[in-house]
Amino acid sequence: MTSQTHTNGAAAAAPGTLRKPSWGSRKAAIVALLFAAPAFLMYAAFVLVPLCLSVYYSLLRWDGIGKARFVGLNNYLIVLTDSDLLQIIGNAFQLVLYFTLIPVLIGLAVAAVIREHLSGPFGTVTRVVLFLPQVIPLVAAGIAWSWMFASSGLVNQALRGIGLGDLARGWLGDFTFALPAVGLIGAWVLLGLCTMLLVTGITKIDPSLYEAARLDGAGPWQEFIHITLPGLRQELGVCVTVTVIAALASFDIVYIATGGGPGIQTTVPGLEIYRLAFAHRQVGLASALAIFLMVLVLVCVLPIQWLTRVKR
């Protein structure tokens, strides 16, 4: 039996190796490149060219209208030393805590206890409801939550309802609580996606692993550490990547919910780029911050991809 399949396989492979690979020729390569040409042209015109321009602008002192002056790496120096800009970059990292940790931890908790496919009508309803925040524009999430966090909004109403009325405040206008409040909006948006990703991921783990662990006398916590977490490595990588990018490059939610205030308490790099370029007419500095943000996202995301890569 085995030898027969072997010979069959060899026979089947032989003509394939003998036949000239259809795309080996120069003409074939040109045809393939032609297929990629429209996509590449649009990508080059509206991404690569602007990106190069961004790098070029970042070396200038320019108000967008008048004469530009070459200032070398000065703008980058400002990005790395100006206390306001450093605070703004720090804000983005604080948002990562909320955007990433909350959805991933809650998602993990749900996935770990459910460990089965969400089927039937309950599953459908769950999927539809939990995905709603992914479907609506972030702007709408911002508006809905501005209202939730308003002084007469639901959050304060609930606090008063349980006798904690002293804590009630206009959350998004509060110097201490505005940034965490914005973070919670992002957590709300990303929670459903992470939960569903992790719940879907856990159904792919071989149930016999859990049975074997139980026979060995493993408790739920040990199961979680030794089976669930490693089994969800890829999905965890996806969740962390998506949410970290959403936090570092956030714009819509902040623009709508707080406009970056009070002060610069909730200003993030995306919003500051917009302001510097179009309100303060500091195109050079805005571009330096833009390039910095792009590199920052890459530097944060690449290690995550590296760590969670599944070996094939």
Place this chain on the structure above:
Amino acid sequence: MNRLTADALVARTLIVILMALTLMPFLSMFTAALAPTGTYPQGLQWPADPQWMNFAKAFEVAKMDQLLLSSVLIVIGVVPASVLFATMAGYGLAKFDKGRGRWLYLVFVLGLTLPFEAVITPLYYEIKALGLLNTRFAVILPLIGLFMPFGVYWMRTHFVNVPKELSEAAQIDGASEWKQFWLVAVPIAKPAIMSLTILFFLWTWNQFLLPVVLIQDPLQRTMAGALGAFQGQWGTDIPLLCAGALLILAPTIAVFLIFQRQFVAALLQGAVKG
């Protein structure tokens, strides 16, 4: 076995709480939208005299009909072209499994994590130089370009994974490459193309930064861009703002509910592959 059912109960309770948390903001907006305009309603409180006319008023004030048309025009401009270009490029680049040609694919992949903010400033000057500022093309053309990294990545992954036997069995002798693409590759790739279409539709419809920077007139923008302007104008009138926001959301939610299975699948796969 007991532990399993107890776990299931805990999990379901957790999920029900999550669902409640997800729906609460919508519910709160809904009750606020029914309060008399210009008043300050409470977070969650069914009004004594529900003002259903608020929705009609918001429809008129927001010029919903024009907004819908504008969003649809932008989607028509962006989505078919993006899907076509991405499918073609994915097909072409899948031919280069290794060696030469791979660098081109890597150039596309490099754009996968690019925040739109990184290119928005030069885009403004570029669009201005092209004389397209304040037209819908100011959003349509850049969006096609910005969608290419994900689109090409998505379609190439699909074409690389198509079993060789399947595509070779379906090959038509003597047909031109172009025919081969349309008659063999595209039909095989239908599910992937469908998911990509859904994702591009959502990302276009919800796009905010580009319309806000590149189009001044809210009526030429996407729904999301217009919502921002609506908030700026009516932000202090909470019932009207909530009614308007819900109206602007309604078409998206309706489309989502109709195609929920495809949407959820697309979003889950989109996240995993992105």
